[in-house]
Amino acid sequence: MQDWTNCTAMVVEDSAVQRDHMAGLLRQAGFGQVLVACDGIDALRKLDARGLPVELVLTDLDMPGMDGLELIRHLKELELACSLVVASAREGRLGEAAASMADGATRMQMLGTALKPLHFDVLQSLLAHADAQALSAGAMTAVPGSEEIEAALAQQQFLPYFEPRIEVAGGLLRGVDVHASWLHPERGLIRASRFLPTLQGSASIAPLAMSIAQQALAQLKAWHDIGLVTLTMSIRLPAELLADRRMIDRLCAIVHEHGVAHRSITWECPEAVLTSAAPLSIANLAHLSLRGFGIGVAGYRAGQTSQQQLARCPLTELRIDHVIVNEASQQPARAALLQQSIEAAHQMRIAVVAEGVEHGSDLALLRSYGCELAQGPLVAAPMPAQALVGWIKGNRRRLKELVAVEGGD
Known part of the structure; x- marks a missing residue:
């Protein structure tokens, strides 16, 4: 009999009754940890934040917001799960799920499908197709190691992706948020949340941030040259880079080399820089502010940083974490x-960016609160540079209509 004690599973099901039932079956099967999600979006958010793949995802197919087939596609592309079991009340949909797994190469193993309601003997039969120890080992190896990341950095496999930010009041594109991404030659695109935790405190984190910033600044100059002159850019700087004045001076030199206006760029610091009151980092942020750059704090969560701590830094922008924003309505x-x-933020004359906006009702709430900018799945996913111009042309009308709707999704 398989030993699942050291394995983690996730149930994705919009029905609370079915969700609790399936989670109970997985615990009965011996899984050491069972996570739950109410839909595909919730599942991806929790798996992405976890930073480590789960050994098993047990998912329904017919769910609002993001159905099971779309979730499976994301699980495959992002390598967030080692194995999959699909349950549905409709037999035809189970065939669709099996076909979706057969379409294209994937490291994720399909253990099988089952009609709902799921019974324990059926689940046991499906789990018998898997090797718990191998799946656990696969979950660990799916997270890149520091040596692999350092080699990828030397081979210039990291590149910026750009997430559009819109004006909450009018729907106009105002800027882009820069995400570090890894274009792996074999595993495809890997998000920052999968590899950055491995780099924390290492000597590679600052060179990686510098490489992403340099590529992003060159792209901003190219966009300005084709007429997108009002486009701004927010670039995150890790604490390790912010504490090094030589790195800060190098960043300023790169901006000068590309001929980009300082007011078009906001440098974002981690919230931990403010909570720890790191004197060197705050002094360097002040230096950047004096040179005309915008200064922001990323992933702000109310209660972790006091107004006094915010006031220590010359902030022009506060990016509120999706944990607060999502489903606030x-x-x-x-x-x-x-x-x-x-x-x-407004009391200190700091502009606000809401991240992770997924619902029209949340966007309407943000507008009623006077929030200036928004980004997230409702607006657009992070995209490569070459996709932005086409996205702008194809979404102007949609975004204006989106902000004009009062409270709907």
Whole structure:
């Protein structure tokens, strides 16, 4: 009998009753940890934040927001799960799921499909097709090691992806948020959340950030040259780079070399830089501010950083974490935190960016609170540079209509 004690599974199911039932079956099978998600978007958000693939995902297919087939596609592309079991009340849909797994190479193993309601003996039969120890080892090896990352950096496999930010009031594109991405020659595109945790505290984190910044600044200059002159860019700087004045001076030199206006660029620091009151980093941020750059804080969560700590740094922009933003229109406690964060920023004359916006009702709430900018799945996913111009042309009308809707999705 398989030993799943050291393995983690996730149930993705929009019905609370079915979700609890399936989670109970997995615990009965011996899984050491069982995570739950109410739909595909919730699952991806939790798996992405975890930073480590789970050994098994047990998912329904018919779910609002993102159905199971779309979730399977993302799980394959992002390597967020080692194996998969699909359950549905409709036999035809199970065939679609099996076909989706057969379409294209994937490291994720399909253990099988089952009609709902799922029974324990059926689940056991499906799990018998897997090797728990091999899946556990696969989950660990799916996370790149530091040596592999350092080699990829030397081979220039890292590149910036750009996530559009729109004006909440009018739907106009105002800027892009830069994401570090790894274009792996065999595994395809790997998101930053999969490899950055491995680099924390290493000697490679600053060179990687510098490489991404240099590529992004060159692209911003190219966009300005073709007429997108009002486009701004936010670039995240790790604490290791912010603490090194030589790196800061090099960044300024790169901006000068590309001829990009300082006001078009916002350098973002991790929230931890403010909470730890790191004197060198804050002094270097002040230096950048004096040179005319925007200064932002990334992933802000109310309660972790006080207004006094925010005031220590010459901030022009506060990016509120998706944990607060998502479904705030449906969660009164979350809405209160969101409103509190926006009001605190505005009292200090700091503009607010809401990240991770997924629902039209949340966008309407942000507008009512006076939030300036928004980004997230509702707007667009991060994209390569060559896709942005086409995206702008194809989405102008949609974005204007989106911000004009009061509270809908």
